[in-house]
Amino acid sequence: MKLIVSHMNLDFDGLASLVAAHKLDPKAVVALPPSLGERVKQFLHLYTRSFEWFTYKQIDWNNVRAITYVDCSTDERAGIASFLSPNEIERSYIDHHQTEATGANITLLLQPIIQNGIKITPVEATLFGLGLYSDTNRLTNETVTIADLEAAAFLHVNGMNLKVIHEFLQAHVGEHPLFETLFNAVDIQTIAEKRIVFSTCIADQYIGDIAAVVEEIHSLYAPDATIVLCQLHHHTYMIARATSADVPIQIVAQQLGGNGHDYAASAICRNEPLAKAYATVHRMLTTCIQVKIPIRSIMHWPVLAFSATSTAAEVFRSSKDSSYKGFPVVNDNNQVIGMLTAAKLKKAIDLNGGIELVSSIMSKKVHTLKATDSIEQGKKMMVENVIGRIPICKNDGTLEGIITRSSIISSQFNHSAHYSASELTRYFGVKPFAFLQKIGELADERNVQVYIVGGIVRDLILNRPSKDIDIVVEGDAISFATTLATHFGGEVQQHNHFLTATWIFQNVSIDFVTARKEHYRKPGALPDVQPARINDDLARRDFAINAIAISLNASRFGDYLDPFQGRQQIQTKTISILHPLSFIEDPTRLFRALRFAKRLDFQLSNETKEQAKSMGNALKTISKQRVYHELELSQRESQLPWLFHALSEYPVWETLIGAEMSEYAYTHIQQLFRANVSESIFLAIAAIAYQRHSLTALHAFALTKLSKKLLADIQLIEQHQDEISLDDLHGYLYSVKRDALLFITTLPNKENELLLRYRKAREQLTPLVTGRDLIALGFKPSPHFSTWLLAIEKRQLRGEIKTKTDALAWISNKINKHER
Incomplete structure (x- = not known):
């Protein structure tokens, strides 16, 4: 016999999972635990004939050979430990508490039901909906995934009755025997800046569905977490609800032998009276509640601040290009003494041209915070004081940064996910990972934020090897690298102009870069840069897949920032720019986008393609050296012919050389690369221009002596390719260079038999006589030497001279009149 079981005090998610598991395995037997939630009892009383199940006492446990556990994973949690026979039992588990892949357990079972096209009735759909909605707080918990939403849509299509769901989830908790007791016992405490509701009671008999009372209290007070402890006989039962994962109720429950997830958990404090259980739970919460994320993590700096002695007009001129709506006002010691809003500034300008001093129009009531204060404190201060920005100051009042409403909102919607130490060790290796940990620990000591950013994070997600470790520092990267060397040894190579440094320690090199933001004064220009926060640094990057950061600070080690959904882009194998003007600012990003697409087997998003096609003449603003550099990078990855063809989808070649690339040109480029020509990039560009008779545009791309020579040779061959003999051609x-001949003779749509014969003959032509040989014969050095040697080569091509002796004899016979 095969059983399907769930947990004691069965809730709707557990019941729904039992029924769904039976749909997937109809030969298995559903066994209900002896204790059911009150609302589950009511539902089963009404719909008793819609489902088939047995009680534990009705099961012949000696015949049980396999058990599937749903919404739980232990015999104790399922309440079957005392029933099990000594027979060997095959066990399988479907428990979202273990995988955290879905918000509700029923979703894990609905996925194969949907995939296999298994039919469900409206009653089953409604039960499954009760499980889904009850365990995700009506799809509002942060644990809700796309799979949960897809499951809800499937249930809706299959007859889920939302009215029935509302009736059962809208329990009449006010009538519950323990509601008044627990409500009157509410004690609100603050632990590690978290608002926790505690309530306790002692019961002399079992009373079901206390969870409904806990949920109602949690809803009424809206704390970070609600903890209810109820003593029954020798044991105390804990039922917990949380609003966010910051209060780890699941961890507390697990330490007590129970389980749950981030937003709902329960456990039994066995053989512990209420007072002792309360002390245990309180101590656990005190030690394991996560410290609030500090304001430093969202703070903007450097700050645009002004002196109190400046005039409104001076401030207006200095701030007109910024988008800020308010500015801190500081004294000579950079201490904040006021705030000036853009509205007041504009009013002063409109009234009298801004002649007043800032000190006369600023607000002297200033609310400040420290960088170590929590984001929650910042949010509370903004709401209570109806302000939109808060200066962040050091202990002495000097300005360190600023946060705004946008900072707060961004922090709420850009939750950091996490990479575990084992995942990072597996990718980097033990030794580099140890270095990263040391860096993070020192960063915390020095109050500095450090991240690995960009390509290495992308390659980590793709599980591709990456050679370089680049670390972005919020602050002075050179100073931080020097501090590392002081603490741990090694040497530092400084690059002051670029605000970067390389720390070399035990043969491992790690590059440190100062976080910065960029401003482009005109299309194609190199950007102006200034120090900034990590979010600004990510925003300046080229594509979403390269705009992901992982924190190395010990306090947040492994947390990743992904403000542009780069991980999702990687999963869908898509390359997207970060904003519409990206290609206008730097047209070479198109070359990089295509290079990444080829290397990673990704595709450019439709929007990115459209923006690339509409970049206009921005390409004309970049130097030919930068174009060459991007093409050389592709050449190193053996991508060049492909890249030339891929670029033809965009107005690149038409903009750069006034010619679109034809299929003939692409075929020509492929033949040139197969021939392994030198100056391959220049000749590939020449192949495009040649097809459209645009060779004059190539002068700007002839950046080396060799490319200039090749261009002149190609033009010379064009002039003389109609000669009638090999020696005339010669x-x-x-x-002319061999590669110039190759260029003309590999043209796919122009065949010149004589020129092809000449190229091959030239390749086999070996000079028989040199100037030294002529001097040895007694001739004095003369300009005639080159004429004679060329004449010999012509006769070699005609087959008249085959050896050095023949050549010297010809010279002696034909030029005996020349003075020796």
Whole structure:
């Protein structure tokens, strides 16, 4: 016999999971635990004929050979430990508490039901909906996933009755025997800046559905967490609800032998009276509640601040290009003494041209915080004082940064996910990972935020090897790298101009870069940079897949920031720019986008393609050296012919050389690369221009002596390719480079048999006589030497001279009149 079981005090998610598991395995037997939630009892009383189940006492446990556990994973939690026979039992588990892949357990079972096209009745859909909605707080918990939402849509299509769900979830908790007792016993405390509601009671008999009372109290007071402890006989039962994962009720429950998830958990404090259980739970919460994320993590700096002795007009001129709506006012010691809003500034300008001093129009009532204060404190201060920005100051009042409403909102919607130490060790290796930990520990000591950013994070997600470790520092990267060397040894190579440094320690090199933001004064120009926060640094990057950061600080080690949904882009194998003007600011990003697409087998998003096609003449503003640099990077990855073709989808070649690339040109480029020509980038560009008779545009791309020579040779071959003999051709083309001949003779749509023969003959032509040989014969050095040697080569091509002896004899016979 195969059983399907769930947990004691069965709730709707457990009941729904039992029924759904039976749909997937109809031969298995559903066994209900002896204790059911009150609302579950009511539901089963009404719909008793819609489902088939047995009680534990009705099961012949000696015949049980397999058990599937749903919404739980232990015999104790399922209440079957005392029933089990000594027979060997095969066990399987479907428990979202273990995987955290879904907000409700029923979702895990609905996924194969949907995939396999299994039909469900409206009553089953409604029960499954009760499980889904009750365990996710009506799909509002942070644990809700796309899979949960898809499950809700499936249930809706299959007849889920929302009215029935509302009736059962809207329990009449006011009538519960313990409601008044627990409500009157409410004690609100603050632990590690978290608002916790405690309530306790002692019961002389079992009373079901206390969870409904806990949920009602949690809803009424809206704290960070609600903890209810109820003593029954020798044991105390804990039922907990939380608003966010910051109060780890699941961890507390697990330490007590129970389980749950981030928002609902329960446990039994066995053989502990109420007072002792309360002290235990309180101590656990005190030690394991997560410290609030500090304001430093969202603070903007450097801050645009002004002196109290400046005039309104001076401030207006200095701030008109900024988007800020308010500015701190500081004294000579950079201590904050006021706040000036953009509205007051504009009013002063409109009234009298802004002649007043800032000190006369600023607000002297200033609310400040420290960088170590919590984001929650900042949020509370803004709401209570109806302000939109708060200066962040050091202990002596000097300005350190600023937060705004946007900072707070962004922090609420950009939750950090996490990479575990084992995941990072597996990727980096033990030794580099140990370095990263040391860096994070020192960063916390020095009150500095450090991150790994960009390509290495992308490659980590893709599980691709990455050679370099680049670390972004909020602050002075050079100073931080120097501090590392002082503490741990090694040497530091400083690059002051670029605000970067390299720490070399035990043969491991780690690059440190100062976090910065960029401003482009005009399209294609190199940007102006200034120090900034990590979010600004991510915003300046090229694509979402490269705009992900992982914190190295010991206090937040492994947390990642992904404000542009780069992980999602990686999962969908998509490359997207971060804003519409990205290609206008830096047109070479298109080259990089295509290079990444080829390397990673990704695709550019439709919006990114459209923005690339509409970049206009921005490409004309970048230097040819930068174009060459991007093409050389692709050449190193053996991508060049592909990249040239991929770029033809965009107005790149038309903008740069006035010619679109034809299929003939692409075929020509492929043949040139197969021939392994030198200056391959220049000749590939020349292949495009040649097809459209635009060789004059190539002068700007002839950046080396060799490329200039090749361009001149190609033009010379064009002039003389209609000669009628090999020696005539050689008379004109003897000095042209082999690759220039290859360029013309590999043209796919132009065949010149004589020129092709000449190229092959040239490749086999070996000079038989040199100037030294002529001097040895007694000739004095003369400009005639080159003429004679060329004449010999022509006769070699005709087959008249085959050896050095023949060549010297010809010279002696034909030039005996020349003075020796």
